Amino acid sequence: MRPVDSYSIGGAALESIGHPAVITGGLEAYLALEALERAGVQFGITLVVAMVVLGLVQGFGPETVTKSRTSPVISICIGTPALLVLVGLVAGGYMIVGTTLGSFFGLLMVTLGMTVIPILTVLGFVALGQSIASRLGRNQLWAGVFAGSLLSGIVGLSLVTTLLAVLFAGTLGIGAGIRVMRGNGGSTSPSERTVPPANKM
Secondary structure, three states: OOOHHHHOHHHHHOOOOOOOHHHHHHHHHHHOOOHHHHHHHHHHHHHHHHHHHHHHOOOHHHHHHHHHHHOHHHHHHHHHHHHHHHHHHHHHHHHHOOOOOOHHHHHHHHHHHHHHHHHHHHHHHHHHHHHHHHOOOOOOHHHHHHHHHHHHHHHOOOHHHHHHHHHHHHHHHHHHHHHHHHOOOOOOOHHHHOOOHHHOO
């Protein structure tokens, strides 16, 4: 008769099948870059992702950017806990993706989080870039895309400033994206009308 341990569900369920090497390898490659290389990579990725998202999702993308600028305080208040939830989702998925029972759900959680967070963070950078460009007399969306990508590249010269900028742009974009998807906070919403013009970007 085989040992009892061989019938253990926990032993089979927790049998490691390996963590996603793409995430780990990508992070290691990013950290190995020099400052100027990191800045160039961040500029290029932000520019490409912004152009693709704003080009493919022409309703949601520009509206998220606009809402990020018109009421950033509300967007950040909503985006902060939402970002924590998404990060927890990715972390939880990464932990269980190495087990036989969690392979499917873990991969689904990681994919969802790693898709939503970067896209909405890039839209947050575009909103910041458009706010900067508008002060220079260029209020067009394309100017915001370029300025936001440039901002993303500049902060890439330092890992600390990159982290802070990504957190800020992430909470801003995620909060605005949630508000757009829920259909709340429009120009006819009472909460939107209570935001003083001085709080707009």
